Amino acid sequence: MRETDRRVSILLFCWHDSWQLLQALLKTKLMPGNKYNCSPVTPRTRLERLLKERESRKFNQSFLPNEGEAEFYGNDSFFSENENWGLLNEEEFLAAARAFSDRKEKQDMRPSKQRLLVVANRLPVSAVRQGHESWNLEISAGGLVSALLGVKEFDTRWIGWAGVNVPDVIGQRTLTEALAEKRCIPVFLDEEIVNQYYNGYCNNILWPLFHYLGLPQEDRLATTRSFQSQFAAYKKANQMFADVVNKNYEEGDVVWCHDYHLMFLPQCLKEYNNKMKVGWFLHTPFPSSEIHRTLPSRSELLRSVLAADLVGFHTYDYARHFVSACTRILGLEGTPEGVEDQGRLTRVAAFPIGIDSDRFIRALELSQVQDHIKEFKERFAGRKVMLGVDRLDMIKGIPQKILAFEKFLEENPTWRDKVVLLQIAVPTRTDVPEYQKLTSQVHEIVGRINGRFGTLTAVPIHHLDRSLDFHALCALYAITDVALVTSLRDGMNLVSYEFVACQASKKGVLILSEFAGAAQSLGAGAILVNPWNITEVAASIGYALNMPANEREKRHYHNFMHVTTHTSQEWAATFVSELNDTIVEAQLRTRQVPPMLPIQATVDLYMQSNNRLLILGFNATLTEPANTLGRRGGQIRDMDLKLHPELKEPLRKLCDDPKTTVIVLSGSDRSVLDDNFSDYDMWLAAENGMFLRLTKGEWMTTMPEILHMDWVDSVKRLFEYFTDRTPRSYFETRATSLVWNYKYADFEFGRLQARDMLQHLWTGPISNASVDVVQGGRSVEVRAVGVTKGAAIDRILGEIVHSKEMREPIDYVLCIGHFLGKDEDVYTFFEPELPSEYPPLARPRVADPVRTSVATVRSGSKVSCLKKQRSLSTLERRASNHLTTVAWRPTLRDKMSLIEGSSVLDLKADHYFSCAVARKRSNARYLVGSSHEVVTLLKGMAGFSFQNGN
Ligand SMILES: O=P(O)(O)OC[C@H]1O[C@H](O[C@H]2O[C@H](CO)[C@@H](O)[C@H](O)[C@H]2O)[C@H](O)[C@@H](O)[C@@H]1O
Numbered sequence: 001m002r003e004t005d006r007r008v009s010i011l012l013f014c015w016h017d018s019w020q021l022l023q024a025l026l027k028t029k030l031m032p033g034n035k036y037n038c039s040p041v042t043p044r045t046r047l048e049r050l051l052k053e054r055e056s057r058k059f060n061q062s063f064l065p066n067e068g069e070a071e072f073y074g075n076d077s078f079f080s081e082n083e084n085w086g087l088l089n090e091e092e093f094l095a096a097a098r099a100f101s102d103r104k105e106k107q108d109m110r111p112s113k114q115r116l117l118v119v120a121n122r123l124p125v126s127a128v129r130q131g132h133e134s135w136n137l138e139i140s141a142g143g144l145v146s147a148l149l150g151v152k153e154f155d156t157r158w159i160g161w162a163g164v165n166v167p168d169v170i171g172q173r174t175l176t177e178a179l180a181e182k183r184c185i186p187v188f189l190d191e192e193i194v195n196q197y198y199n200g201y202c203n204n205i206l207w208p209l210f211h212y213l214g215l216p217q218e219d220r221l222a223t224t225r226s227f228q229s230q231f232a233a234y235k236k237a238n239q240m241f242a243d244v245v246n247k248n249y250e251e252g253d254v255v256w257c258h259d260y261h262l263m264f265l266p267q268c269l270k271e272y273n274n275k276m277k278v279g280w281f282l283h284t285p286f287p288s289s290e291i292h293r294t295l296p297s298r299s300e301l302l303r304s305v306l307a308a309d310l311v312g313f314h315t316y317d318y319a320r321h322f323v324s325a326c327t328r329i330l331g332l333e334g335t336p337e338g339v340e341d342q343g344r345l346t347r348v349a350a351f352p353i354g355i356d357s358d359r360f361i362r363a364l365e366l367s368q369v370q371d372h373i374k375e376f377k378e379r380f381a382g383r384k385v386m387l388g389v390d391r392l393d394m395i396k397g398i399p400q401k402i403l404a405f406e407k408f409l410e411e412n413p414t415w416r417d418k419v420v421l422l423q424i425a426v427p428t429r430t431d432v433p434e435y436q437k438l439t440s441q442v443h444e445i446v447g448r449i450n451g452r453f454g455t456l457t458a459v460p461i462h463h464l465d466r467s468l469d470f471h472a473l474c475a476l477y478a479i480t481d482v483a484l485v486t487s488l489r490d491g492m493n494l495v496s497y498e499f500v501a502c503q504a505s506k507k508g509v510l511i512l513s514e515f516a517g518a519a520q521s522l523g524a525g526a527i528l529v530n531p532w533n534i535t536e537v538a539a540s541i542g543y544a545l546n547m548p549a550n551e552r553e554k555r556h557y558h559n560f561m562h563v564t565t566h567t568s569q570e571w572a573a574t575f576v577s578e579l580n581d582t583i584v585e586a587q588l589r590t591r592q593v594p595p596m597l598p599i600q601a602t603v604d605l606y607m608q609s610n611n612r613l614l615i616l617g618f619n620a621t622l623t624e625p626a627n628t629l630g631r632r633g634g635q636i637r638d639m640d641l642k643l644h645p646e647l648k649e650p651l652r653k654l655c656d657d658p659k660t661t662v663i664v665l666s667g668s669d670r671s672v673l674d675d676n677f678s679d680y681d682m683w684l685a686a687e688n689g690m691f692l693r694l695t696k697g698e699w700m701t702t703m704p705e706i707l708h709m710d711w712v713d714s715v716k717r718l719f720e721y722f723t724d725r726t727p728r729s730y731f732e733t734r735a736t737s738l739v740w741n742y743k744y745a746d747f748e749f750g751r752l753q754a755r756d757m758l759q760h761l762w763t764g765p766i767s768n769a770s771v772d773v774v775q776g777g778r779s780v781e782v783r784a785v786g787v788t789k790g791a792a793i794d795r796i797l798g799e800i801v802h803s804k805e806m807r808e809p810i811d812y813v814l815c816i817g818h819f820l821g822k823d824e825d826v827y828t829f830f831e832p833e834l835p836s837e838y839p840p841l842a843r844p845r846v847a848d849p850v851r852t853s854v855a856t857v858r859s860g861s862k863v864s865c866l867k868k869q870r871s872l873s874t875l876e877r878r879a880s881n882h883l884t885t886v887a888w889r890p891t892l893r894d895k896m897s898l899i900e901g902s903s904v905l906d907l908k909a910d911h912y913f914s915c916a917v918a919r920k921r922s923n924a925r926y927l928v929g930s931s932h933e934v935v936t937l938l939k940g941m942a943g944f945s946f947q948n949g950n
């Protein structure tokens with residue numbers, strides 16, 4: 001693919017939006033000289049890309065008329081915009097019509113918005129049937145709805161349940177039509193499914209568990225018994241959502257799945273269409289993996305969420321818990337970016353939700369709100385107002401809040417007739433027995449306290465079991481002195497944000513549970529409390545009521561700034577933008593599976609070359625494959641690594657050829673290489689190149705500056721612990737690393753133990769150490785940071801070139817091995833020069849010349865230094881490797897010239913063979929399936945006859 005083509009295709013992914021694409025293409029044309037993605041149009045880094053997109057969004061927003069909620073409600077005609085048109089005179093009518101048409105024209109010119117399918121259990125409206133064919137649609141209360149109503153920059157459609165059972169065809173048709181006007185698409189769930197899926201699995205199992213409340217106490221056994229059927233209903237319901245999404249999906253749409261109700265959805269969607277852009281966001285906390293692992297369906301749920309491209313949470317804690325559940329329960333690899341499973345990355349990140357703060361601030365000016373404010377002020381004159389607004393849910397800690405308020409009244413008699421607590425408790429999930437019990441419990445406590453502290457004319461607690469309309473709610477927020485949020489756990493808690501947004505003039509105090517996600521955003525201005533500690537909450541109430549004005553102002557200022565700058569629009573835009581970005585990155589990241597090595601061509605070119613370099617791995621390359629070594633009759637045949645018997649002869653011939661230099665580059669320690677290769681005339685590089693010798697000479701150290709080994713003892717203790725408990729596993733202590741190996745142990749058990757070991761390593765012995773962990777197929781290696789085969793090779797080469805006094809330039813290189821992750825840098829060492837606009841990778845410092853072998857320092861320092869210039873981030877390098885055709889520039893030749901003063905490398909592109917053995921994903925140019933093929937190859941090179949299927 002040509003470079004321009006590549007740029008364009010990346011742009012296509014980056015900016016799905018056609019307007020942005022147009023802009024980008026125009027600029028691309030204007031800047032032909034910008035290679036390798038570094039034009040201002042094509043951002044190089046993810047940060048740049050994000051900033052760019054945001055800029056572009058801002059531009060679009062200022063260009064567009066503010067459509068507000070009207071668009072959501074589908075009002076798109078002059079008549080719906082001008083309700084009073086019948087009352088206008090002709091002139092006014094014409095003026096209004098002209099203005100409308102101008103605006104329409106502008107709108108039609110605007111770039112088309114990206115389609116966003118929001119899939120949530122509940123639609124933002126609930127339907128109430130009014131007649132056979134007619135429906136009344138009401139906005140549903142709840143945080144998710146409030147947040148997404150603020151999102152205006154996408155062409156959004158909702159898919160979800162309308163909260164009503166519609167068994168008849170006519171009802172389904174008419175409701176579908178009514179909802180279409182609101183850009184909503186219904187999923188019809190029957191009563192049985194709602195009962196099992198929503199009331200049962202979602203609200204009786206996942207909800208309490210995710211909020212650390214455990215399964216409902218009384219019917220724990222019943223719940224356990226009904227678990228399977230509820231889970232089956234959950235999966236079925238998710239599949240029904242997926243069917244509706246699939247029916248409405250258009251190519252390029254972003255599908256955003258919400259919440260714990262739909263953990264199965266990402267997998268169902270990807271099974272339909274693997275190219276769908278799927279994001280999943282959890283609005284509740286994600287609990288510690290210790291809680292999640294009690295769920296019988298723990299693995300299935302995690303796996304299906306991981307099918308999404310991007311997984312989002314409100315806080316870093318929740319994201320961390322999720323990643324750790326995936327590593328601990330599924331044994332996958334957690335990376336700073338997310339969770340990786342066989343090369344596929346699911347990005348996991350925190351996206352704290354916000355509110356549409358402007359909507360609340362503007363509402364305060366409305367006459368309906370002002371009327372309410374006046375009314376409430378009169379009603380509660382002479383008393384400070386405390387406010388609680390919660391769904392009547394056990395996670396909200398309503399009983400704890402009321403008990404704390406009781407304690408405050410108990411301890412502060414002078415406040416009894418000077419303060420009132422207004423508790424709005426919105427009924428929710430009323431079919432679930434636990435919620436019914438909670439309602440009675442709260443009523444009982446409120447009644448008791450009002451009986452205790454009330455008078456004939458006033459009670460301390462006003463408790464309402466219903467929701468308020470938006471205007472009344474804003475007015476209440478505005479007149480409140482102290483808001484009290486005591487959630488025992490809460491994903492975020494938007495009530496606290498809304499309260500802050502409405503407090504610009506009063507500057508009241510927010511008492512906020514430290515267990516609400518909001519505590520991490522509003523902690524600077526709020527008084528944080530542990531809701532279980534009633535004494536602490538009561539004391540905080542006293543502190544808040546007596547707080548001086550200047551402290552209130554300062555606290556309010558912090559929170560107001562946060563709430564008004566971290567809005568729901570920003571939240572949704574960031575999530576979708578990240579999702580788009582993640583898809584682009586995934587394209588770049590996906591390492592193509594390299595082709596199989598063309599053995600015949602490799603041999604033929606070897607024969608035609610005059611000065612060849614063979615870099616050979618040892619373990620799983622020159623040895624017999626591990627599975628043929630396994631147990632025989634319960635016996636472990638031989639634990640020592642041995643050169644493949646069929647290789648002895650060919651290898652000897654290759655080593656004896658004066659036109660060939662052979663290096664065995666291995667992770668094994670020196671004695672293993674000594675045992676196997678002392679008789680050959682070759683170079684040995686042990687412990688990943690840390691130690692080097694010509695078989696005729698002595699061992700020398702190539703990278704001594706890296707040897708910080710203070711972590712060894714604690715890692716050793718851990719390895720001993722696991723070796724004791726994993727039959728047939730063993731560990732080796734090397735100069736630069738420790739390797740725990742379970743290749744002779746029971747595979748499944750070994751893997752399980754390895755997972756556990758990794759967890760303990762990260763949190764204990766190596767949490768602060770300069771080490772790399774290399775996970776092999778059946779091993780875990782901890783090694784001093786920077787010791788990689790790629791890092792070693794430039795120094796080794798310098799040494800070889802120097803000592804051999806080569807007269808002819810090297811014109812053929814084969815680098816073949818079963819090299820794991822961090823060692824793959826050896827394959828790219830001989831790759832062509834890559835663009836140097838990118839920041840270099842951190843590389844080990846140059847060795848101290850006094851302590852190292854003279855030749856190594858002489859060459860190594862210069863080579864390392866030069867190589868720095870071409871270092872790329874892995875992602876960028878991979879992208880460049882696979883997407884570009886860059887002219888071959890064998891810079892190593894220049895380096896060698898520098899070293900020796902003469903040309904020692906003359907490597908044509910097709911004379912370089914890097915090849916991974918028994919690995920599917922690799923940075924190498926080629927693959928071979930097993931060490932059997934290495935035998936075939938080396939036999940061929942040595943001039944032995946061989947059977948070749950290539
Ligand atoms: O639809 P319901 O079962 O009646 O429940 C209403 C919503 O409750 C949950 O809200 C969560 O989302 C908020 C916004 O992100 C967050 O602030 C709050 O902490 C959460 O509890 C639930 O997750 C939603 O799906 C429900 O619609």
Ligand SMILES: O=c1ccn([C@@H]2O[C@H](COP(=O)(O)OP(=O)(O)O)[C@@H](O)[C@H]2O)c(=O)[nH]1
Pocket residue numbers: 140141142143144146389390391424426466467468469473492493494495496498
């Ligand atoms: O009478 C009411 C009380 C509350 N809410 C809204 O319900 C949401 C509650 O969201 P929160 O994140 O606090 O908790 P959730 O109920 O989602 O768990 C807020 O946006 C409130 O404005 C409402 O619409 N009517």
